[in-house]
Amino acid sequence: MKKIFFSIIAISFFIAACSKKSSTGGGAVTPPTVIDTSMYTMMPFAVGASVNINLMQNNTKYNSVVKKEYNSITAENAMKFGALHPSANTYNWTDADYLINFAQLNNKRVHGHTLIWYTSLPSWVTNFVGDSAAWENLLKTHIQTVVTHFKGKVVSWDVVNEDFEDTGVPRNSIWRQKLGNDYVARCFQYANQADPDALLFYNDYGHEYSAAKRTAIIAMLNDFKARGIPVHGIGMQFHITVGQSDANISAAINTAASTGLKVHISELDIRLNASAVQGLAYTNAMGVQQAARYKYVVKTYKAIPASQQFGITTWNVGDADSWIPGWQGAPDWPLPFDANYLRKPAYAAIIDGAK
Ligand code: G3I
Numbered sequence: 001m002k003k004i005f006f007s008i009i010a011i012s013f014f015i016a017a018c019s020k021k022s023s024t025g026g027g028a029v030t031p032p033t034v035i036d037t038s039m040y041t042m043m044p045f046a047v048g049a050s051v052n053i054n055l056m057q058n059n060t061k062y063n064s065v066v067k068k069e070y071n072s073i074t075a076e077n078a079m080k081f082g083a084l085h086p087s088a089n090t091y092n093w094t095d096a097d098y099l100i101n102f103a104q105l106n107n108k109r110v111h112g113h114t115l116i117w118y119t120s121l122p123s124w125v126t127n128f129v130g131d132s133a134a135w136e137n138l139l140k141t142h143i144q145t146v147v148t149h150f151k152g153k154v155v156s157w158d159v160v161n162e163d164f165e166d167t168g169v170p171r172n173s174i175w176r177q178k179l180g181n182d183y184v185a186r187c188f189q190y191a192n193q194a195d196p197d198a199l200l201f202y203n204d205y206g207h208e209y210s211a212a213k214r215t216a217i218i219a220m221l222n223d224f225k226a227r228g229i230p231v232h233g234i235g236m237q238f239h240i241t242v243g244q245s246d247a248n249i250s251a252a253i254n255t256a257a258s259t260g261l262k263v264h265i266s267e268l269d270i271r272l273n274a275s276a277v278q279g280l281a282y283t284n285a286m287g288v289q290q291a292a293r294y295k296y297v298v299k300t301y302k303a304i305p306a307s308q309q310f311g312i313t314t315w316n317v318g319d320a321d322s323w324i325p326g327w328q329g330a331p332d333w334p335l336p337f338d339a340n341y342l343r344k345p346a347y348a349a350i351i352d353g354a355k
Contacts, residue, residue: 049101273332276329314336
């Protein structure tokens, strides 16, 4: 009975729609449009993902999700020192150029990651023998060759990555050992000389759990601003756990914004298995909890001045692509897409948080 009733209602709507169309001379009835959204079209600021070139080239689902959902991309590994500059006189642009080409064809912004980092260095650098002038030349040549190659194609760079310990002490990296404490400022100057239009970021993790670290980072950036060192943004990685508190998330985002610099949540992922329980299985309840954290991050970020919102980038796309399980030695599901690139609750939460 119910079925018949609904069928009659549906037929009447159909007839009404047809007569409306024909009365305006519209001809055939257009079926209702199925609205399938894209994340970036729903967001007031850029939303990105770091991408793996191998997956971009060999996994069509991955490639189409990147194309459809994001308007900013970062190379997960392809622009690191070792990937681009494997030996002293060799630069390998192939993978990074593939990404640039994809971005240009699909109208995506490219954020460069990362010019100088204490790790992922090729052995020719870690074994390099030379005085401070030779080290300076190595540093400057790498930065300027890379920035020049991508000039006009990469809008922004993580110039230096992870230069502080969690205690707030500057990291005793090979660069600091060879070049002194102020080498970081010079990296920014070298990058700026090569592309004065590029936005230059300092990128690090731990702002949300170490007040000492974020204080040291902010002090360095304020010092750079006072000295006229060209720095435009602060990248906060945000590899966080589902248990991370509202207070810590807010403190990180708002302290970064207090610099007046652009703020990039640059490597967001939210771990569900921080205690590294072997054999843990994903449940809907876990997905819902995770979504609430994603939403809080986005909502808090949305509240900083719009001119400082450089965007939010997740560290890869689907759960199966994440670096977390390998690093943690246990399963995890830290991203807004599952292993089949289906949207998890976190996906809608990101959009909701930005409303
Ligand atoms: O490409 C080689 C491959 O030829 C080799 O067979 C294989 C064997 O291990 O290694 C491959 O390289 C790995 C590379 O990822 C590409 O998959 C490296 O060993 C591995 O160390 C590297 O890990 C990356 C890591 O940075 C170190 O560069 C992760 O994918 C990447 O997600 C991670 O990203 C970092 C950010 O750059 C900075 N912030 C933290 C974040 C997570 O660690």
